Amino acid sequence: MTKNLLSSAVFAGLIAGLIAALLQFVFVIPLLLEGELYESGTRVHFLVDGMTQSEKGTPGLGGEWSRHAMTVAFNVVTYTGYGLLLVAAMGFARDRTGLAVSAKNGLIWGLCGFIAVQLAPAAGLPPELPGTPAAELAPRQVWWIATILATAAGLALIAFGRGLPAHAAGLALILIPHLVGAPHLDTYFGIAPPELSAEFATISMGVAIVGWCLLGYFAGFFLQRGDN
Known part of the structure; x- marks a missing residue:
């Protein structure tokens, strides 16, 4: 039983973490890198003579492979940790209530995990670009x-x-x-354009919900498979 829970969490976390990392490379990290340009002053966003001064364009991923490898590792470790908590909760609910475990209801567990860990905190503290005062x-x-x-x-x-x-x-x-x-804070001190900040927060949450749903799906799938 314990072996099944552990292996299910590891496999689900590995799959969800790798896919989440891929989505971050495509959608999130370019926005993050652009935000770092505003943080460093390479790009600016302010009003001069009534005109907004800002350079448009999203930088590529570049050659910082060690940083990108850390992103993959961080996602895998994080989603594996979440997977351990998720399969423990699923197993506990199954043993106490007789609730069946499957890939289908694993999606619901994953969605609830997203609501608790990502959506609810983001309602008060949304994802922020680098250098955003807080x-x-x-x-x-x-x-x-x-x-x-x-x-x-x-x-x-x-x-x-x-x-x-x-x-x-x-x-x-x-x-x-x-x-x-x-x-x-009592007022706003944003460095990057608000449109970029809003896009970063929205896409970050979108990637998170995909990751959590995948985590729940595969956690339920491997748990059910291990029980058979």
């Missing part, structure tokens, strides 16, 4: 971790709780971090 790191980390835990617990209550009180408590847990609010 509030102090420690309060943001506390809010980010609390939001993940509260959202995961809330989703569990909604999915497995019995009766309206449990569902209402789950919804309250999901909403509380956002009612409290994430730490932010």
Whole structure:
């Protein structure tokens, strides 16, 4: 049983991590590299005589292969870690509730993982380009971790709780971090164009949901296959 859980997490994390890294190379990293040009001052975005001064164009991946290798490794390790948590939750739910495990409902587990770990925190602290000024790191980390835990617990209550009180408590847990609010500066000090920042945040979340759905799908697939 433990061997099946571990191998399922590793295989699912490897597949999801590699595909997520590929998507990041194509869609995310070029925007990240362009953001670094604004951070370094190579490109500027401000108003001079009523005209916006900015160079348009997304840089290529270039030859920083060590950095790109780190991106692949980071994705594989991260998604494998997420996979361990996901298959543990799937196995626990199966043993306690008799819920079947399959690739199909693995997609739902992956989607819930995305909501808890990516979407809910991003509602208060969206992905940011390099050099974007932000509030102090420690309060943001506390809010980010609390939001993940509260959202995961809330989703569990909604999915497995019995009766309206449990569902209402789950919804309250999901909403509380956002009612409290994430730490932010009192004003904006963006360096890069807002259009680039918005595109980076949107595409980053799009890649994340694909990665999580793949992780859930393959975690369910390998778990079911190992049980047969």
